[in-house]
Amino acid sequence: MTGTVLVTGATGTVGRHVVGALADRPGDVRVGVRDPEAAQSTLPDAADADVVEFDFEKPETWGPAVAGVDGLFLVRPPTVGDGDVAAFAEAADRAGVAHIAYLSTLGAEKNVLVPHHRIEKRVVATDAAHTLLRASFFMQNLLEVHRTDVVEHDEIFVPAGDGKTSFVDARDLGEIAAIVLTESGHENRAYDLTGPEALDYHEVASVFSDVLERSITYPRPSVLEFGARMRRRGTGLGFIVLMCGIYTTARLGLAGRVTGDSQRILGRRPRDMRAFVDAYADEFRADSETTTVS
Numbered sequence: 001m002t003g004t005v006l007v008t009g010a011t012g013t014v015g016r017h018v019v020g021a022l023a024d025r026p027g028d029v030r031v032g033v034r035d036p037e038a039a040q041s042t043l044p045d046a047a048d049a050d051v052v053e054f055d056f057e058k059p060e061t062w063g064p065a066v067a068g069v070d071g072l073f074l075v076r077p078p079t080v081g082d083g084d085v086a087a088f089a090e091a092a093d094r095a096g097v098a099h100i101a102y103l104s105t106l107g108a109e110k111n112v113l114v115p116h117h118r119i120e121k122r123v124v125a126t127d128a129a130h131t132l133l134r135a136s137f138f139m140q141n142l143l144e145v146h147r148t149d150v151v152e153h154d155e156i157f158v159p160a161g162d163g164k165t166s167f168v169d170a171r172d173l174g175e176i177a178a179i180v181l182t183e184s185g186h187e188n189r190a191y192d193l194t195g196p197e198a199l200d201y202h203e204v205a206s207v208f209s210d211v212l213e214r215s216i217t218y219p220r221p222s223v224l225e226f227g228a229r230m231r232r233r234g235t236g237l238g239f240i241v242l243m244c245g246i247y248t249t250a251r252l253g254l255a256g257r258v259t260g261d262s263q264r265i266l267g268r269r270p271r272d273m274r275a276f277v278d279a280y281a282d283e284f285r286a287d288s289e290t291t292t293v294s
């Protein structure tokens with residue numbers, strides 16, 4: 001499908017790569033952000049895009065954002081209630097959006113406790129075609145949440161025990177979202193999107209050591225040790241609890257399923273952990289500031 005695609009969460013981990021991938025494809029890109037002026041300077045790929053104000057919590061911004069839009073990349077920001085996100089999807093459908101690609105999480109169809117479960121149901125119930133992108137754990141979490149441990153302590157410090165995770169690179173998710181929204185054949189489908197391998201954090205640390213050429217260890221902290229360090233760093237309790245939940249899933253061996261969906265959609269092997277660390281290596285070095293790889 002060509003036409004105009006509206007990207008929500010466009011300044012976020014995945015959305016910025018959706019904007020970049022759409023820029024290389026036929027059709028127009030509209031970027032819906034809370035602060036259009038700030039996005040123009042922080043989002044290099046938005047240069048050729050139509051940047052408009054959009055806020056899930058301000059319904060008055062919805063109509064102009066979806067006017068004339070054919071495809072929608074829908075993200076639930078972690079701080080926004082599922083009701084607002086689902087209500088926006090329904091409004092987009094009423095406004096004539098033909099296809100909604102929703103960034104969900106692996107297992108959302110079975111887990112009634114996660115907001116994604118409720119949003120998926122309401123997206124599927126619209127008249128718009130849907131594609132559910134059920135993503136595994138992003139490699140970029142290691143940069144955005146855990147970089148300080150790597151840089152200051154030469155450690156990967158997460159309470160995941162010896163469990164494996166089928167890490168996926170957000171850059172691949174961006175490309176996948178662009179493909180499903182601009183090529184036919186992905187309507188009314190759900191994909192389980194993982195990277196090419198499942199690694200435990202001993203193996204992750206070993207990849208980091210190889211690529212960064214210094215020893216990075218995985219001390220296998222308990223949930224309490226992890227929580228205490230994050231608290232000392234000033235991380236909010238709610239976010240710590242959320243992370244403990246996610247890492248407990250890995251610890252229990254429930255996060256390691258690898259699927260072929262990413263490879264089938266991309267037409268190539270998805271990026272592995274080595275490619276991720278290699279691309280972001282400078283940011284894991286002590287004298288670097290966090291920047292974003294495009």
Ligand SMILES: NC(=O)c1ccc[n+]([C@@H]2O[C@H](COP(=O)([O-])OP(=O)(O)OC[C@H]3O[C@@H](n4cnc5c(N)ncnc54)[C@H](OP(=O)(O)O)[C@@H]3O)[C@@H](O)[C@H]2O)c1
Nearest residue numbers: 009010011012013014034055056076077105135136137138
């Ligand atoms: N992290 C993982 O491993 C993982 C795995 C699977 C699924 N997921 C899901 O992925 C989603 C998050 O995606 P992400 O990590 O790419 O996003 P993110 O980096 O957390 O960024 C959130 C985005 O939402 C925007 N935003 C925040 N509040 C908003 C509002 N009221 N209205 C409109 N936009 C708003 C932010 O824009 P500004 O702040 O610039 O306005 C930003 O672009 C979550 O639903 C999460 O459950 C995450």
